[in-house]
Structures are given as C-alpha cells and as structure tokens.
Amino acid sequence: MVEPVEIEFHPVTGFPPEYCEFVPKGEFEKCLPWLLENRSKEWLQANCQNYSAFFADEPEDAVREKLEKLSVAGARDKKTEDGEIVKKLPGGKVKKKEKPEVILERSVRNKRKCITTIRGMETFDIKLPEAAKLFGKRFACGSSVVKGPADKEQIDVQGDFLEEIADLILEKWEQITEKDMYLWENNKKVPMV
Amino acid sequence: MFKKFTREESVTALNQAKSSVARAIKTKIAEQFPYLEDNGILDQLMPKKMPIYVAKCAGHIGLVVVDNQPLFFNNRDGVYFPTLRLLMRYPLMMPRLRVDRGAIKFVLSGANIMCPGLTSEGATMHNELGEGAPVAIYAEGKEHGLALGMTAMSTADMRDTNKGVGVETLHYLNDGLWKITHVE
Numbered sequence: 001m002v003e004p005v006e007i008e009f010h011p012v013t014g015f016p017p018e019y020c021e022f023v024p025k026g027e028f029e030k031c032l033p034w035l036l037e038n039r040s041k042e043w044l045q046a047n048c049q050n051y052s053a054f055f056a057d058e059p060e061d062a063v064r065e066k067l068e069k070l071s072v073a074g075a076r077d078k079k080t081e082d083g084e085i086v087k088k089l090p091g092g093k094v095k096k097k098e099k100p101e102v103i104l105e106r107s108v109r110n111k112r113k114c115i116t117t118i119r120g121m122e123t124f125d126i127k128l129p130e131a132a133k134l135f136g137k138r139f140a141c142g143s144s145v146v147k148g149p150a151d152k153e154q155i156d157v158q159g160d161f162l163e164e165i166a167d168l169i170l171e172k173w174e175q176i177t178e179k180d181m182y183l184w185e186n187n188k189k190v191p192m193v
Numbered sequence: 194m195f196k197k198f199t200r201e202e203s204v205t206a207l208n209q210a211k212s213s214v215a216r217a218i219k220t221k222i223a224e225q226f227p228y229l230e231d232n233g234i235l236d237q238l239m240p241k242k243m244p245i246y247v248a249k250c251a252g253h254i255g256l257v258v259v260d261n262q263p264l265f266f267n268n269r270d271g272v273y274f275p276t277l278r279l280l281m282r283y284p285l286m287m288p289r290l291r292v293d294r295g296a297i298k299f300v301l302s303g304a305n306i307m308c309p310g311l312t313s314e315g316a317t318m319h320n321e322l323g324e325g326a327p328v329a330i331y332a333e334g335k336e337h338g339l340a341l342g343m344t345a346m347s348t349a350d351m352r353d354t355n356k357g358v359g360v361e362t363l364h365y366l367n368d369g370l371w372k373i374t375h376v377e
Contacts, residue, residue: 015366
C-alpha cells in the first residue's frame with residue numbers, strides 16, 4: 001500500500017507553492033505574504049528564480065538580504081494600491097472600465113410593426129427581468145430579456161415606444177441621466193440629447 | 194484540451210456508470226497503470242461500494258468521477274489519463290519526462306512540449322516511450338508534475354530529430370480541469 005503524497009496548495013493561487021513564480025505578472029505580489037510566512041528564504045531563492053530580480057530591486061544590495069522580508073512586503077503594498085485603480089489583465093494590458101450607457105434602438109419588422117430594443121441596462125446594475133416586466137406592464141405589450149450580440153442580454157419590447165421608454169427610464173432610475181442615453185440609428189450611436 | 198473548460202458549460206451529462214461499465218473502466222485503468230493496481234491504490238480510489246460517475250463533456254471527453262472528485266479523463270474512449278491532482282498524490286503512477294526550466298511558463302499556458310525542451314541539459318527522460326503513450330510532465334527544479342500529455346513521437350525520435358512537438362499537452366496546471374475540484 002502506498003500512501004498518497006500530501007500536497008500543500010497555496011491558498012491564493014491554488015498552485016503547489018513551487019509554481020507560484022509562474023503565475024501571471026502582478027499576481028505574484030499576492031502570493032508573497034503567504035510564501036514569506038511559510039517558506040524559508042533559501043526555498044524562495046531556489047524556487048522563485050524568476051523573481052530574483054524583484055528581490056534584488058529593493059533598497060540596497062548590501063542590506064538586501066536582511067531587509068528582504070520587510071522591503072518585499074513594502075513593495076507589495078505599493079503594488080496593490082496601484083492595482084485598485086487600474087485593473088491589469090494577464091499579459092500586462094490595462095483594462096479600461098467601460099462607461100455605463102443605455103442604447104435604445106427601434107427596428108421595423110413586417111413593415112408595420114416595431115421592436116424597441118434596450119441595451120446596456122445591466123451596466124447600471126439594473127435587473128433586466130424586472131425592467132422588462134415593468135415595460136410590459138406600462139405599455140401593455142410583450143417585453144422580454146433576450147440574448148443579444150456577444151452574449152449580452154438586452155430587452156426587446158414589442159411596439160414603438162422609443163420616446164416613452166426613454167422618459168420612463170429617466171423617471172424610474174435616477175442613476176441614469178440623459179447623457180447616458182444613446183439612440184442607435186443607421187448603425188451609429190447618436191446621443192439622445 | 195481543457196483550456197476552456199468549466200463545470201457549467203463543458204460537462205453535458207453526469208451519470209452513474211452501470212456496474213458492468215464501472216468494472217470495465219476499472220480494469221482498463223488497472224491495465225494501464227499497473228502501479229496503482231499493484232499497490233492497492235486503485236481499490237482505495239474506487240472502493241467497490243462507491244458508485245462511479247462518468248461525466249460526458251464537450252469535445253468527446255469522458256471524466257471518471259468518484260466521490261465527487263474527477264480522477265481520470267479520456268478522449269473518445271481512448272486511453273485514460275489521471276487528473277493532475279491525482280498524479281500529484283501518486284507521482285510514480287506513470288512514465289515521466291522532465292522539461293527544462295525555460296519550458297515551464299509555456300507549458301503552463303497550454304503549449305505542446307517541444308523536443309528541445311526535453312533534450313536540453315535541465316531536462317531528463319526518465320522512461321523510454323513509444324509514440325502515443327500517456328506521460329506525466331515534470332519540470333526542472335520542481336517536485337510536482339505540471340502537465341499530462343501524449344507523446345507525439347518516441348523518445349528515441351525526440352533525441353534524434355530534436356525538433357517539433359514531442360509531447361502533446363492535454364492537461365496542465367491551472368487549466369479548466371485543474372480548477373474543477375468538485376463535481377456533483
């Protein structure tokens with residue numbers, strides 16, 4: 001009978017600790033506190049060779065070894081502060097936070113019937129099914145949440161309620177202003193105001 | 194293979210295997226990994242009374258699940274591979290190859306293993322293998338395995354040609370399957 005090898009996983013990454021040096025850039029700082037606490041310096045030097053430069057970067061070479069623990073912890077704090085402002089994607093690209101906006105569109109079907117489509121409500125943390133129900137009730141028409149392009153959900157309202165819906169949205173949800181509303185005309189986004 | 198793999202999207206059905214099917218799976222695994230059988234690990238992993246579940250997944254992948262833990266996977270009813278977590282627990286269960294340090298980061302993003310990474314100084318070939326054999330990939334200076342793959346050429350060929358893909362990576366650290374620890 002062979003007993004299984006017990007492996008300790010790093011709580012943050014879920015990796016065996018020895019592979020922590022290979023996590024995406026920027027993530028490594030999050031691993032450090034645990035590693036410093038649970039692993040010896042020799043272990044770190046042997047298993048985090050990718051970051052030997054990182055260790056060396058700190059203050060001065062002479063005191064480096066003694067200060068290693070402190071300075072690394074300090075560097076980590078700095079990095080996390082930055083991390084909150086710009087979210088870094090793996091690969092070092094900076095992700096811009098999307099501006100919340102609502103886009104209204106009217107499309108014609110069967111020549112005389114219309115569908116009003118509302119996109120982007122979720123960017124205001126509005127629950128789409130609730131909103132859809134409200135539209136249906138107010139305008140006495142069919143209204144549903146459907147999958148739109150790129151797997152985003154949108155609300156389809158049967159009938160031409162472009163202006164009415166705009167007014168209703170402004171009235172009902174205070175966080176949405178006229179500036180956030182756009183019309184979709186001829187494949188172009190046109191500001192509502 | 195498991196680069197994009199999630200419990201919700203990729204697992205299409207999870208069924209308890211009939212006892213005959215379960216027996217077949219078990220014998221097949223025992224055949225493939227005599228180490229498990231000889232050391233009585235297999236009976237520990239899949240006790241007789243424990244039901245065996247088979248999860249059918251996207252891309253013709255079958256996942257053997259016991260006690261909510263995925264243990265083995267295979268493709269189109271082919272050879273079985275242990276999951277990486279299982280391999281870590283029983284490192285000696287299958288043939289091994291070790292890549293050099295430079296290859297680690299590529300393997301961890303799912304790249305196939307190229308011959309130079311297996312023949313250079315830091316790398317070791319623990320076992321002589323033919324083509325199409327399941328193999329565990331270890332790394333220079335690291336204790337645990339980091340990937341599982343199928344050899345695309347024999348180890349002798351790897352040494353001779355020393356070019357191109359040597360091992361096709363199927364399952365690696367931090368891919369979709371790694372992240373699934375629990376299947377219900």
